[in-house]
Amino acid sequence: MSESEKKTKRACAGGKGREFRIGVYPGSFDPLTNGHLDIIRRASKLFDKLIVGVLINDAKKNPLFTMEERAALIRKCVDGMPNVEVGAFDGLLVDFVKQNHAVAIVKGLRAVSDYEYELQMAALNRHIDADIDTIFLMADVQNSFLSSSVVKELAWHGGDIAGLVPKEIEQDIVDNIKRLRTQSGN
Numbered sequence: 001m002s003e004s005e006k007k008t009k010r011a012c013a014g015g016k017g018r019e020f021r022i023g024v025y026p027g028s029f030d031p032l033t034n035g036h037l038d039i040i041r042r043a044s045k046l047f048d049k050l051i052v053g054v055l056i057n058d059a060k061k062n063p064l065f066t067m068e069e070r071a072a073l074i075r076k077c078v079d080g081m082p083n084v085e086v087g088a089f090d091g092l093l094v095d096f097v098k099q100n101h102a103v104a105i106v107k108g109l110r111a112v113s114d115y116e117y118e119l120q121m122a123a124l125n126r127h128i129d130a131d132i133d134t135i136f137l138m139a140d141v142q143n144s145f146l147s148s149s150v151v152k153e154l155a156w157h158g159g160d161i162a163g164l165v166p167k168e169i170e171q172d173i174v175d176n177i178k179r180l181r182t183q184s185g186n
């Protein structure tokens, strides 16, 4: 066996010279969709550990579900993925990445419209810390139109969200939205 083959074997076995790689997948997840879950599944194969980082307070978005509700919905769906963890963060993403000793940020890209903003964020994060890179995974074509806003809008008006969100949390989302509608008197 050549030296390079030996190195690869060691690396695959998690032996000497192999760094334990942690990735962070951040977002509002208000609520989690099949698009998000697809990215989680794919990214979990690229890292030893993937941390789904739920943004606590998104000033721009004003979330419908609390951070605890959003995190609980994600936890239900990643139950069978042993290397996926759910965390929450506020403030700078780069700080959350560093606190968790992660090496990269994972983002999903749906359309050209996502690109411009994500390019800016990736550049900004590298400016803050040049050691932290952003990895982009292209959305599955099937999910390219899917967003949390689409799901909320549809569910709020009594539409069918089956196929847009994981089955495990479909009813939770419908129930949560019904409760919120009742509270708001709509």
Ligand code: ADP
Pocket: 026, 027, 028, 029, 030, 033, 034, 035, 036, 039, 106, 107, 108, 109, 110, 114, 138, 139, 140, 143, 144, 145, 146, 147, 148, 149
């Ligand atoms: P949104 O409110 O637009 O659904 P989030 O802030 O919750 O977005 O998204 C978190 C991350 O997931 C972002 O990187 C976003 O680009 C990505 N993402 C959102 N929806 C999808 C999808 N349908 N397919 C792939 N990636 C997605």
